[in-house]
Amino acid sequence: MPGFEWFGDAERKEVNEVLYSGVLMRYGFDGMRNGHWKAKEMEKAIETKMNVKHAQLLSSGTAAVTTALAVAGVGAGDEVIMPTFTFVASFESVLAVGAIPVLVDIDETLTLSPEAVKNAITPKTKAIMPVHMCGSMADLDALKSICDDNNLLLVEDACQAFGGSYKGTALGAFGDIGCYSFDYVKTITCGEGGAVVTNNSDYAIKADGYQDHGHDHIGNDRGAETHPYLGFNYRISEMNAAVGIAQMNRLDDIIFVQKKNKTVLKDALSTIEGISFRVLPDPDGDNYSFLSFFLPTEELARKAHKALADFGTDGNFYWFDNNWHYYKKWDHLHNLDGVSPISKQVVDGMPNYKGKEFPASDAIISRTISTLIKLNWTEEEVKDRANKMVEAIKSVL
Numbered sequence: 498m499p500g501f502e503w504f505g506d507a508e509r510k511e512v513n514e515v516l517y518s519g520v521l522m523r524y525g526f527d528g529m530r531n532g533h534w535k536a537k538e539m540e541k542a543i544e545t546k547m548n549v550k551h552a553q554l555l556s557s558g559t560a561a562v563t564t565a566l567a568v569a570g571v572g573a574g575d576e577v578i579m580p581t582f583t584f585v586a587s588f589e590s591v592l593a594v595g596a597i598p599v600l601v602d603i604d605e606t607l608t609l610s611p612e613a614v615k616n617a618i619t620p621k622t623k624a625i626m627p628v629h630m631c632g633s634m635a636d637l638d639a640l641k642s643i644c645d646d647n648n649l650l651l652v653e654d655a656c657q658a659f660g661g662s663y664k665g666t667a668l669g670a671f672g673d674i675g676c677y678s679f680d681y682v683k684t685i686t687c688g689e690g691g692a693v694v695t696n697n698s699d700y701a702i703k704a705d706g707y708q709d710h711g712h713d714h715i716g717n718d719r720g721a722e723t724h725p726y727l728g729f730n731y732r733i734s735e736m737n738a739a740v741g742i743a744q745m746n747r748l749d750d751i752i753f754v755q756k757k758n759k760t761v762l763k764d765a766l767s768t769i770e771g772i773s774f775r776v777l778p779d780p781d782g783d784n785y786s787f788l789s790f791f792l793p794t795e796e797l798a799r800k801a802h803k804a805l806a807d808f809g810t811d812g813n814f815y816w817f818d819n820n821w822h823y824y825k826k827w828d829h830l831h832n833l834d835g836v837s838p839i840s841k842q843v844v845d846g847m848p849n850y851k852g853k854e855f856p857a858s859d860a861i862i863s864r865t866i867s868t869l870i871k872l873n874w875t876e877e878e879v880k881d882r883a884n885k886m887v888e889a890i891k892s893v894l
């Protein structure tokens with residue numbers, strides 16, 4: 498998912514327009530900006546591309562998830578169901594709004610297991626938050642019907658899946674509200690940035706205010722604006738948004754190249770008896786940023802992961818040992834190690850994660866390897882890589 502691989506004249510041109518006007522902020526200074534409204538322009542581009550009514554650009558994906566939860570009304574003491582396999586930002590955002598992250602198992606989609614979700618619902622549950630990990634989607638029909646049956650919000654963390662879709666709807670735009678990240682290692686980048694998308698105008702108005710200290714953005718005198726709600730500062734700068742505009746124009750090409758490269762690797766690995774692939778609820782909606790596959794056992798997965806490196810292929814992730822993406826290493830969450838005291842509601846409401854195991858998740862993640870798909874590989878390099886991967890994996894089976 499590396500938008501960072503493609504940075505060139507288009508990005509420099511957009512940033513220079515901001516530099517020459519000198520207006521680095523997304524609001525105000527109308528006379529000085531030479532007509533440049535980069536954040537607004539990128540929001541329009543996201544709305545068009547994702548076919549969604551409202552996009553709100555933000556300073557990060559973490560700010561996006563936090564804003565999405567807040568404006569959808571998730572707050573103090575509410576439970577948010579989320580997967581054991583994600584990035585720490587997902588639960589950071591839940592905690593940021595005063596809510597309680599309830600971890601539940603994943604299935605072979607590498608995202609929320611609908612069965613596990615059903616079993617985790619309590620009277621305090623307010624939202625279900627699938628995370629479309631590694632560029633591919635959760636079983637959104639199943640999760641949506643659970644939400645409908647239980648009157649719950651569907652909040653999509655699509656931070657890793659920009660450009661992906663589910664049965665024709667953009668990931669992020671399927672649920673009540675969705676989130677993207679444009680940090681430096683995501684599908685496209687702003688350097689740092691994120692966005693919330695929704696078809697709900699009430700959420701959109703609240704997001705617009707929430708990310709800018711509650712400003713209502715009515716009229717053209719910033720100092721005279723009123724503040725109907727409490728907010729924060731999660732604004733994106735014009736410089737970051739400028740990079741993002743150029744990157745938006747590359748999105749189709751990025752997905753095209755990722756698809757081409759992933760297909761070569763997947764076709765090659767398909768010939769190996771004994772490995773299987775991540776389940777994709779809509780294979781055509783993949784954003785193709787990773788190829789994820791399963792070995793028959795944990796031991797073989799560990800050996801295969803090592804062999805892949807020994808045979809000279811980089812960028813293979815074994816998430817079971819990963820410090821950031823899997824619940825086992827989230828000691829700071831399990832112990833609620835805040836830098837300052839945490840609200841009593843959260844302390845009292847947190848499930849006891851100390852020593853808690855998720856054997857169903859372990860049984861999948863301990864066998865999973867994901868290969869990052871790069872844009873700048875030549876055709877030769879992709880073929881060579883495919884051959885090496887096959888040799889490496891066969892050497893341990």
Ligand SMILES: *Cc1c(COP(=O)(O)O)cnc(C)c1O
Nearest residue numbers: 557558559584586656657678680
């Ligand atoms: C990257 C990421 C985020 C947060 O994005 P930042 O822009 O880095 O703050 C949230 N959720 C997931 C799943 C991510 O991968």
